Amino acid sequence: MVVISQTIATLSILRRIIMKIETPIREQLSKTIWACALTPQQLARVEVEVVSRTIAAGGYVCRKGDPVTHWIGVHEGLLKMSSVSPEGKTVSFAGMANGGWLGEGSLLKDEPRKYDVVALRDSELLYMPKATYLWLLDSSIAFNRFLVTQLNERLGLFISLVEYDRMLEPDARVARCLAALFNPYLNPGIGRELQISQEEIGNLSGASRQRANQALQVLEKAGLLKVDYGSITILDLDGLRQFHS
């Protein structure tokens, strides 16, 4: 009896492993909002054409000026979108995390990449070919609706950047970066809590680790988030968006 139940248990584990190997794309896609809105036929084509790829920490996902051939999704990991100003300073706009997709603007306009994307940690990404993307655009209303919302969310992000011109204020800049990172539309897979070191936060928001540490303490005192060892928990997303000193 015992032997039989153990065998069954082993088999079920094996089956789970095999399933995971056979249908990783499907599982990964299930994390995204738009994939759930597609018809089975559409999803089937997407599953076939999307490929996954891992990028090691510190590696470039793409560089400014690269030709745009794919729409890129984050299955697991953390990315930073940044650009280099004419004076040679690196300016980061936003972080991308689980469930987020990037590059839709450049795909639509048929232009080279407008920014660098760097992996802050080992990340598993999904690449959707441009042809698939354009096909979805032509054939799925739901997909278009998702894109409109995503573009609108991003626009709001940039508007607020311009509106308050906070690029110079480290505390507010960290707050803004985190608010963008925890935007549930842009990064649906992210929860209220994220395992991220203060070094990564500094890297993400263009501040030194020391400065990020100070900023986090300020934000915690303001009741906007909670700082723990190796992770942070967002308490007030709106407050973070509107934070200023």
Add this chain to the structure above:
DNA sequence: TCATTAAATTGTT
């Protein structure tokens, strides 16, 4: 399960 050690992260200057 517990103690020891190494590694990672944080707080401070």
Add this chain to the structure above:
DNA sequence: AACAATTTAATGA
């Protein structure tokens, strides 16, 4: 950038 303090993860008894 450097340092000490703290937390976690890994290892082996």
